[in-house]
Amino acid sequence: MFTDIKTINSNNPKNKQVSFTNISAFNTVANIESNILLNKGITDIGGFVVPQAIMSNNKDESIERVFKSALYFLMTFASPIILLPLFNKKALKHFKITENFKNEEKKILEVSKKYLSKDGEYLKEGIKLKSQELFGNKNGFNSILERYGNDTEKLRKDLINAHTAIHFTDFLTTNLMVASIPWLGNILTQYRTKRSGYSGAYKIADEEFTKKAAQERDKTKKIRLAATAGLAILPSIILPPLIKKGMLYGPASKNKIYKWFNKHAENFDYKKAIYMSRLTALAMWITSDYLPYQLACRDKYEYKDTVIRGTSIGLVFWGGDLVLKKLFAKISDRLFKTNLMNKEKNRPYTISELKNYKNIDSLKNISENIMRRTQKASVGLYIFNLALIMATLGFGLPITLNKILKARIETDKKDNPKNNIDVNLSNKPSISDFLNKIK
Numbered sequence: 001m002f003t004d005i006k007t008i009n010s011n012n013p014k015n016k017q018v019s020f021t022n023i024s025a026f027n028t029v030a031n032i033e034s035n036i037l038l039n040k041g042i043t044d045i046g047g048f049v050v051p052q053a054i055m056s057n058n059k060d061e062s063i064e065r066v067f068k069s070a071l072y073f074l075m076t077f078a079s080p081i082i083l084l085p086l087f088n089k090k091a092l093k094h095f096k097i098t099e100n101f102k103n104e105e106k107k108i109l110e111v112s113k114k115y116l117s118k119d120g121e122y123l124k125e126g127i128k129l130k131s132q133e134l135f136g137n138k139n140g141f142n143s144i145l146e147r148y149g150n151d152t153e154k155l156r157k158d159l160i161n162a163h164t165a166i167h168f169t170d171f172l173t174t175n176l177m178v179a180s181i182p183w184l185g186n187i188l189t190q191y192r193t194k195r196s197g198y199s200g201a202y203k204i205a206d207e208e209f210t211k212k213a214a215q216e217r218d219k220t221k222k223i224r225l226a227a228t229a230g231l232a233i234l235p236s237i238i239l240p241p242l243i244k245k246g247m248l249y250g251p252a253s254k255n256k257i258y259k260w261f262n263k264h265a266e267n268f269d270y271k272k273a274i275y276m277s278r279l280t281a282l283a284m285w286i287t288s289d290y291l292p293y294q295l296a297c298r299d300k301y302e303y304k305d306t307v308i309r310g311t312s313i314g315l316v317f318w319g320g321d322l323v324l325k326k327l328f329a330k331i332s333d334r335l336f337k338t339n340l341m342n343k344e345k346n347r348p349y350t351i352s353e354l355k356n357y358k359n360i361d362s363l364k365n366i367s368e369n370i371m372r373r374t375q376k377a378s379v380g381l382y383i384f385n386l387a388l389i390m391a392t393l394g395f396g397l398p399i400t401l402n403k404i405l406k407a408r409i410e411t412d413k414k415d416n417p418k419n420n421i422d423v424n425l426s427n428k429p430s431i432s433d434f435l436n437k438i439k
Contacts, residue, residue, distance in 0.1 A: 029379045030351035035271055036278045038077050040317060044069060046386060048313060051394030057402055058203040060193055068185040072289075075177040080170070084274040087169050091162040097144065097155070104140055109162065109273040114266035116160050117247045120152030123159070157248070164244040167268070170276070171236035171284065178288040179232035182296035183225070198302035200402075204409050213299040224295040231287045231295075239283055243268055282318055290314055301408060305401050312397055316389055322347075324388065328381045338374040339366055340381075351378045 032039050049069035056062035088109055092098050098105040108127070115126025124145065131140035148155040189199045196218075197210025205213075217224075243261050245253075250262020267279045276284065290310050297303040329340035329348035340348050344362060354375050357363035363371075 025379050026351070026355065026375055029382050030355050033350060033382060034352045035275045036281045038275070040076070040281065043317060043321075043386060043389065045073065046390060048394055051390055052398050055395060055398035055402065057200045057405070060189055060202050061199040063192070064185045064189045064199050067188055068181050071181045071184065072178065075174065075181070076284075079174065079177065080274050080276075083173060084166070084170060084270070087166045088273055091165045094165070095158045095162045097158050097162060100143075103143075104135065105144055107134055107273070108141055108144055108159070109166070109270075110134065111159070112266045112269050113163065113243070113247060114269075116156055116163070117250060117262045117265045120154075120156050123156045124152050160244055160247050164240045166270075167240040167243065167280075168236050171240065171280075172233065174276075175232040175235065175284055175288040176229070178284065179228050179292040181289075182293045183228070186296060186298060196298065198298050198305075200305065200405060201299075201301055201409060204406055205413070209409075209413070210299070213301065217297065217299055228292045228295050231291055235283045235287050239280075278318075285314070285318070301405055304408075305405060308401060309397060312393055316393060321385060321389070324385050325381065328385065332377050332381065336373065336377060337370070338377045339363065339370055340374060340378060349378075351375075351382065354378050 032042055049066060053062045053065050056065060088106060089101055092101075092106060092109070097108065107130075111123070111126050111130045115123045127141050127145065128138040132138050134140060144155070145152070190196060193199070193202070195202065195207055195210060197214040201210050201213070242257065243265060246258045246261025247265050249255075250258045250265075253259060253262075264279075268277050270276060270280075293306050293310055294303060297306050325348050326341075329338075332338045333341050340354075342349050342353075342362065349357075349360075349363070353360060354363075354371070357366070357371060366374075
């Protein structure tokens, strides 16, 4: 599969490059890596969901984890395919950028926010470049440019408004859907088992124990539900307006926040105007996944498990994977004479960049043999990285957490009679505890 290579020829010899076929592992992995939500979804399923379902303490916990993960994948990957084209169409039509959605004009949203952060002439340059990339010529968006005439600044402002509206709507809908997942998982388990409390403890402790363990958290359930909804809504009313102001006023503004968003606007681009960028997805993950999962915890045992599990997974996916990728790339370049590292930016090339290496000055003159070796290595290291994550977080972490859970519950069982177990579980000392110690 890795050796299925062809050379693409064009009228311009400089466009000749080595490319894996469309059905190859190289193109598949390149598409996965560049789509942050798909990448996370597959990493979750292959690296966390399947192994952690296998490593669950019982069948009920396993079913609950698979259910939650399936919802997450549908809401973060499948739903944008359906919803984003609708949001894009509505925004383009509302701001009168285009009303013709049968031709390629709708792809104007794929022009990077980088070109919206300066002036109309810079935007025009970006439009021409994107047209060349998408259609093979610079005139693909001429119909839109002609409609605006010389007023490219108005086009820039209209596109900024369209991007802001899309970002707000996508953030709001996706965040609210994802934030509901842990609560829906809890409802499913309670419906199936007719039990309350953390499903991971069901075989370790009896029904009375898990019921009492959940009583303290039940008192704050409405508050935690409201906090979940608030967290989910928060980024949609903060982030899109900040990006908008950064693009509009950043260069001339004295506000350091606006300047930062102006400088980094392209980091909030949507891939193919559909899939969130890494920074946007990180903001979504914190406010609709990481914190809401903690708020939805049914007792102190689940809370501790969720914090450790979520933090570990978050550190790996939102930075740890990049650290490992950089380390592996440097080792590969040194030992196998590959060209995985972008020395100018001190980071590894993405697989998509290696796929289109003739468009990158630092790579376009490298021999085909080295590029074949580099492209194969990029796929191999991606798979190795995922395998390492699966081994450590997919199996090692659950084994450790399961042992901690069993030990804590066994300790609480021994230290407290059944009729007083709730005292210890709430971690609140009582007068009777004090008197018993005196006796």
